[in-house]
Each structure stands twice: as structure tokens, then as C-alpha cells.
Amino acid sequence: ASGHDVAAAMIATRRDFVRVARLQRAQDVLLDAPIVEGLVARMEDYHQSRELRGDHVNNLGIAHALLGQDQLAASEFVASIDARTAAFGVDHPQVVYALGNLGLVLLDGTDIVEATRQLDAAFVAAQSTLGPKHPHVALLAINLGTGQLTLGRLREAAANLSRALSLQSELLGPDAPDLHYVLSAIGDLAVAQRRCDDAAGSYDRALHLLGQDDAHTHPGALQPLLGLGKVAACRGDFVIARSFGERVLALAQRSHGESSPELLDGVGDIFVHSGDLDQALVHYQRAEASRRARLPPGSLRMNESYKRIAEVYRRQRRHDAAAELLHAAEALLGPDARPTSLTSAQLEAIRGALALDRGDRSSAHLHYHRAAAIYAALGDPDTLELALARFGEARALTAPSEAPSPEARALADDALAILQTRGPAFAPEADELRTWLAPHVPAP
Numbered sequence: 001a002s003g004h005d006v007a008a009a010m011i012a013t014r015r016d017f018v019r020v021a022r023l024q025r026a027q028d029v030l031l032d033a034p035i036v037e038g039l040v041a042r043m044e045d046y047h048q049s050r051e052l053r054g055d056h057v058n059n060l061g062i063a064h065a066l067l068g069q070d071q072l073a074a075s076e077f078v079a080s081i082d083a084r085t086a087a088f089g090v091d092h093p094q095v096v097y098a099l100g101n102l103g104l105v106l107l108d109g110t111d112i113v114e115a116t117r118q119l120d121a122a123f124v125a126a127q128s129t130l131g132p133k134h135p136h137v138a139l140l141a142i143n144l145g146t147g148q149l150t151l152g153r154l155r156e157a158a159a160n161l162s163r164a165l166s167l168q169s170e171l172l173g174p175d176a177p178d179l180h181y182v183l184s185a186i187g188d189l190a191v192a193q194r195r196c197d198d199a200a201g202s203y204d205r206a207l208h209l210l211g212q213d214d215a216h217t218h219p220g221a222l223q224p225l226l227g228l229g230k231v232a233a234c235r236g237d238f239v240i241a242r243s244f245g246e247r248v249l250a251l252a253q254r255s256h257g258e259s260s261p262e263l264l265d266g267v268g269d270i271f272v273h274s275g276d277l278d279q280a281l282v283h284y285q286r287a288e289a290s291r292r293a294r295l296p297p298g299s300l301r302m303n304e305s306y307k308r309i310a311e312v313y314r315r316q317r318r319h320d321a322a323a324e325l326l327h328a329a330e331a332l333l334g335p336d337a338r339p340t341s342l343t344s345a346q347l348e349a350i351r352g353a354l355a356l357d358r359g360d361r362s363s364a365h366l367h368y369h370r371a372a373a374i375y376a377a378l379g380d381p382d383t384l385e386l387a388l389a390r391f392g393e394a395r396a397l398t399a400p401s402e403a404p405s406p407e408a409r410a411l412a413d414d415a416l417a418i419l420q421t422r423g424p425a426f427a428p429e430a431d432e433l434r435t436w437l438a439p440h441v442p443a444p
Contacts, residue, residue, distance in 0.1 A: 054083035116147035152379025194425030238274035345374035368392035
């Protein structure tokens with residue numbers, strides 16, 4: 001009524017931030033976007049114009065991210081970075097926040113390599129702009145460590161997660177409930193390294209910080225409870241592992257009315273480790289249906305379901321069904337897909353195993369070779385995935401009735417060296433490789 005354009009635009013953008021970032025009302029924000037866009041557009045003659053433009057598109061980015069519209073979200077965050085940089089300069093907290101948002105949406109999507117790069121840039125900028133002991137620095141360290149863990153850069157992940165835990169303990173106190181996020185991530189790292197007892201300690205502490213009496217009814221308990229299921233599977237106690245999976249899904253139902261695709265995948269992974277492929281498939285297919293209902297057509301996030309279901313089909317010897325899903329995954333990636341993405345490596349490894357199952361050793365070698373090259377480029381030099389891909393190459397180069405060629409033996413020896421470096425926890429894979437090599441070891 002007063003015609004105060006600055007106040008109207010500022011209130012509108014701040015209201016949108018509360019609605020989308022705090023209340024997760026993404027649709028409301030997108031429906032009102034034309035009105036807010038009009039208010040912001042009227043600001044062009046004011047010095048706050050670029051600042052409010054940056055705030056507005058940042059809110060739209062969060063809304064698209066919540067709806068799984070990763071590409072739209074990323075483009076809005078890039079626009080926010082540009083507007084805020086123009087308004088404040090590159091070394092400003094608002095620019096850092098937008099950089100972190102861009103990295104986070106990429107991390108939630110499928111471009112983990114680019115996500116980690118952006119999060120690393122945000123982390124470096126935050127330390128310079130906000131200071132090394134700012135709470136946002138700790139949050140960025142958690143997200144960066146999570147991305148590095150996903151890529152198999154376990155040493156870097158360990159350093160950043162440890163730094164985040166130390167900083168949050170100092171800033172929030174050692175018993176702050178918010179520490180459950182970083183503790184769950186540290187537990188996931190320990191599971192990846194098969195340090196089962198250490199992982200259990202991290203997840204148990206996360207639950208303790210959420211409140212001993214009601215931790216198992218707190219929505220924040222979902223990740224540490226799922227983690228304890230992973231620990232039980234790590235220890236080979238699959239009855240307990242499955243019971244934790246059931247508790248996770250029951251808690252998600254009580255807390256949110258449904259289970260997220262990520263939780264369903266996690267429970268499905270537990271069933272795969274226990275050897276119950278039928279139950280794994282049930283949970284993976286529920287996750288696929290959930291993603292299909294939530295995500296826009298053509299979303300790359302569907303490959304999280306396709307790769308898991310394809311691997312189950314392969315193990316069940318439903319080769320045609322597995323090949324069909326792998327073809328769908330390849331179509332989603334498209335002709336311009338990055339050949340160095342983690343998803344590409346995972347799909348190539350499944351293709352290699354499927355080709356080997358079908359007796360197509362030439363195709364199997366090609367796929368395993370591609371997978372190994374990507375894993376070697378993305379992660380640490382001693383990841384399990386790299387060892388398995390090189391063992392796959394060795395088997396593909398060797399006919400059942402023949403001794404391994406020098407090339408095949410070198411690949412197998414390299415894989416075995418990796419597994420031995422990882423320690424006794426990786427003995428099952430090392431023993432399998434030795435068994436494969438044993439018939440072809442020359443007599444003394």
C-alpha cells in the first residue's frame with residue numbers, strides 16, 4: 001500500500017527462504033515465484049537489486065532441489081552465485097552459502113565428482129571468509145567428506161569428517177544432538193573400511209546424543225539405526241541386520257508417512273549382503289516406484305534404482321531383464337554423459353559381470369577395463385571396487401580351461417595386492433582370488 005518496493009522485495013524473498021529451507025514447502029514457493037520475480041524486478045534502480053536477485057534464485061534452487069529437479073536447481077544456484085558475487089564480491093558469506101548449495105544438490109544427484117569439486121571450493125572459501133571455526137565450515141566439511149567417501153577417497157573423507165567432529169564438538173559441545181550427522185557419516189566411513197566395532201561405536205553415540213529414552217523414535221535416528229544394520233551385516237549377523245532394517249522402515253513410516261528411496265535402498269543392500277535376493281528386490285523396487293513418483297521424467301537419480309535392480313537380476317540369472325535395465329540406465333546418461341562418473345563405473349562393472357556370466361569374455365573385458373580406469377581416477381589406489389574390477393578383467397582374459405596370460409596374472413596380482421593392503425577384513429575377496437589363481441600356480 002505504501003509503495004515501498006525495497007521492503008516488499010526483501011520480505012518476499014525472506015519469507016520464501018523460511019518456507020522452502022525451513023518448512024520444505026517447495027511447491028508454494030514455485031507457485032508464488034512470478035509474484036516474487038515481479039517484486040525483485042522492480043528493484044533494478046536500487047543498490048539492493050543484485051543481492052535480492054541472488055536471494056530469490058537461491059530460494060528457487062532449494063525448491064527445485066527438494067523436488068529432485070537437479071539440473072534446474074543447479075542452474076538457479078549458479079545464477080545466485082553470479083548475482084551475489086556481483087553484489088558483494090567473491091569473498092562474501094552469501095557467495096559461500098550459494099556455493100555450498102550448488103555442491104549439495106550435485107551431491108544429492110549423480111554428479112559426485114563435480115559435487116565434491118564445488119564443495120571443496122566452498123569449504124576453502126568458507127575458511128577464508130567466515131574463519132576456520134565458523135559453524136558453516138563444519139557443515140561443509142561433513143558434506144565434502146560425504147562426497148569423498150562416496151568416491152572412495154577414504155583418506156580425505158576421514159580427515160574432513162574428523163575435522164568436522166572436532167569443530168562441532170568445540171562449538172556446540174561434545175553432547176550436542178546435532179553431532180549425530182557427522183557421527184553417522186563417520187560410521188559409514190568405518191563400514192566402508194570394515195571396521196565394524198568402530199562403526200558401531202559411532203552409530204551408538206549418535207543415538208545416545210539424540211536421547212537414550214526416545215532415540216529410536218526420533219526421526220534423526222534413521223541413519224544411525226540403518227548404520228547399525230550395516231554393522232550387523234559387516235559382522236555376518238544377518239538376522240540382527242534385517243531387524244534393524246525393519247525398524248528403520250517402521251520409524252520412517254511413523255515419522256514421515258513413508259520411507260525415502262535412499263532408506264529403502266539401504267535396507268535392500270542389507271538383504272543383498274545376507275544373500276536374500278528376493279527381499280532385496282522387493283525393497284529396491286519400492287525405491288524405484290518412489291523415485292518414479294517423486295522425480296521428473298528422465299531424472300538421472302533413477303539410475304540409483306536401475307543399477308541395484310540390474311545387479312539382483314544378474315545374480316538371479318535373469319540376464320535379459322538385467323540387460324534391459326542397464327540399457328535404460330545408459331539411455332538416461334545420454335550420449336553426452338561423462339565417461340568418468342561414478343555411476344558410469346558402477347554400470348560398467350555390472351555390464352562386465354553380466355557379459356562374463358553370458359560367456360562373452362571380450363565384452364566383459366572391455367566393460368571391466370572401463371570400470372577399473374574410472375575407479376582408479378576417482379578414488380584411492382586401494383579401493384575394493386578397483387580390486388574387483390581388475391579381477392574381473394583378469395577373468396575375462398582367461399578361458400575356463402586355460403592358464404592366465406601374463407597380462408591376466410598381472411591384473412590378478414594387482415587386485416590381490418590391493419585386497420591384502422586393506423587388511424584381514426577383506427580376506428573373503430582375497431581368498432576367492434587366491435582360489436582362482438591356485439590351479440595355475442606352477443609347482444615348486
